[in-house]
């Protein structure tokens with residue numbers, strides 16, 4: 001085992017660059033080692049910093065990070081589709097494809113990465129100098145020519161999560177859908193809904209910069225959740241309840257607000273993360289007292305090579321311009337901490353930061 005530098009979580013609001021991140025000398029035959037070229041910190045990384053990973057205590061002492069693209073520096077002998085020198089997108093949520101969950105159609109429920117990676121808990125995240133993965137052919141995707149690193153690093157979580165969520169909602173052409181919370185994932189949901197044929201797309205947020213990107217991505221209505229009766233306003237504008245709602249933020253009332261706006265028989269897809277320590281409330285009336293046939297789906301990031309290849313093609317063909325999410329660009333591993341601090345300080349000019357490893 002060797003140890004390399006990484007951005008390590010030491011405790012509540014405590015991060016350090018530390019040369020304690022393990023890279024095995026012997027990699028599995030399907031595995032690969034990747035040298036990061038670009039990272040992007042995420043709200044969920046910031047949440048772990050803020051809480052000292054109280055919901056996932058085994059992450060203390062390990063590197064954070066799950067959004068990264070890099071260059072392959074080593075492959076095992078059973079890796080068929082990738083070679084040393086390839087520039088790749090690395091899965092954010094890395095399914096274990098040889099699992100019963102995968103055979104059951106829920107590959108994302110058995111993960112090999114840091115957040116659910118209790119099967120291999122030593123590794124930690126991808127804010128490291130060298131990152132080891134165990135299933136290169138299934139959990140990497142080549143960065144196509146003409147796709148920049150900044151665009152590519154928006155694939156593993158922002159695009160895979162949002163487009164996966166919209167696929168789960170599966171709106172019909174012409175449906176009216178709201179996106180509650182227009183941070184980077186919510187904004188990508190707006191674009192995915194537009195491409196999926198939704199007619200009215202209500203983008204619910206509060207920050208000017210996010211409204212501006214939402215408009216560019218295809219939102220038809222921009223709604224500020226500081227307006228006290230915003231849910232009623234949407235229902236009125238829509239001349240009735242919505243076909244579906246995606247939750248990508250919105251706090252403790254999110255589920256009640258989403259259910260309230262959704263028609264009988266409609267679907268709410270949740271993409272927000274609810275860490276432990278509190279209950280989530282549902283107002284019974286919003287849910288038709290339990291009888292309104294409204295479905296709630298809790299969906300995580302859809303990882304895997306195929307999903308990432310599809311996302312990369314959307315960028316390559318100009319259908320999606322994910323670089324519009326990037327508001328801050330840094331260079332050097334120590335700047336990952338600056339990037340995370342933007343989230344922790346609730347910087348209102350932030351959508352997504354990226355950090356080049358140079």
Ligand code: ZN
Nearest residue numbers: 042044067157
């Ligand atoms: Zn993320």
